[in-house]
Amino acid sequence: MSNNILRKNIIDLLKGGQRIDGRGLDDFRKISIQTGVVEKAEGSALVNIGSTQVIVGVKMDVGEPFPDTPGEGVLMTGAELTAMSNEEFERGPPGEDAIEIARVIDRTIRESKVVPVEKLGLDDGKVWMVFVDMYTMNADGNLIDAGTLGAMAALMTARMPKYEDGKVIREPGKALPVTGKAVAATFAGINGHILVDPEEREESVMDARLTIGMRDGKIVALQKGGNGSFTDEQIEGMFDRALAHEKKLLKHLK
């Protein structure tokens, strides 16, 4: 279906308060999270938001700290929009969409300080490196919220490898310290309507997108995306809606 026709259909439905898949404007799709899905990983999670499915894994290694943060662990987040997960995605190095998604997930996890990197230093001056990588399995929109949930769930269940005599021993040791929970809620703006958790068809016709990262009722990250814009009132409205969704999203991170 051409995008113009799809956009018109979606807007016509929105005028009556309806979405193309029957949801209300403030409804997330059904969310499920399964942890411990990859034994070789330090922590892992498979997240479904509707038919969007992503897998997130945590791997840890020992390395050098950044020069400006000696004694602090290093947290890195990557994202791959795999060609198998959507016909629009192509093979090759990460493009700007994948880079943006990874950096927005990273921002919520990092700025919420749920991983206390200052506790990830080692006695010999080296530090733990925590790599969080997301791969899309089936991409049907809202990859940022799915990836953030997955990253959080994988981190919360991660067991650190052991480190003895300068060597990493790949046996599950103690739990990775995680001091809280952060989540993200993403909204799409389509012709003046604001809807949460856009699916792919909605993303393909949206004007703009806003992701709100949160921890403990506070905002820790923001990212506007898309070629369009939002009004002041719309932004304030999204803040209120996002903070209400925070509580519901947290229920999935036990």
Next chain:
Amino acid sequence: MEKPEYLFKNGKRLDGRKLDEFRKMKIKVDVIDNAEGSAEVEFGKTRVVAAVYGPRELHPKHLVMSDRALLRAHYDMLSFSVEDRKRPGPGRREVEISKVLSEAFRSVVALDRFPRTGIDVFVKVVQADASTRITGLNAASVALAHAGIPMRSMVTGVTFGKIYDDKGKTYMAVDVFKPEDQWGMADVAYAKAWNTGEVVLLQMDGDVTKEEFMEGKKMADKAMEYVYKEQVKALKSVYEVE
């Protein structure tokens, strides 16, 4: 630099500014001869040059759109613009910033007037003292206008942040500079299409309540008017004759 004991004391920030006060701002138009339009903007020690090429033939060809131009911003920092040398060429941070800058302009520039072409906006950070993407956005906006490319509005941006005093009390402040960016509790990049008030760029990292955000945004909206007027003044100055 060690984390300072405070970023705000006795009504003053570390560089002597008030909470709602901008750094010294300079805008120069027409700084690159070869470009269709160009500008250099300084916010204190942050200095960014923007240059516009196009509308021109677009490569690679598969990006060509039959009904409009493709506007692309290309943000990067000179290797010596920061304390520790930046590896030349755009990294992941630069790719992301280029994306959000491009998106900030696409709803404002009349791209449908130039089908099948490309408009390139090069944004080079010459010296960085925080707020580089917003300084670059303000420069790009002036450069696009200087290039004579029709726009629905100037695009104008400011940053704001959350800083602390020696008693641990926090405050919102506009136009953050390096120590506030590095040690403050939040950092927001924020831009609007001035004529319509549409928010075309919004990014944040940090930790704020909704109320704190709204307070900072209010200050930023006021500061934006100041930046907008400077942009217009700089543009007019190029065309004025004695």
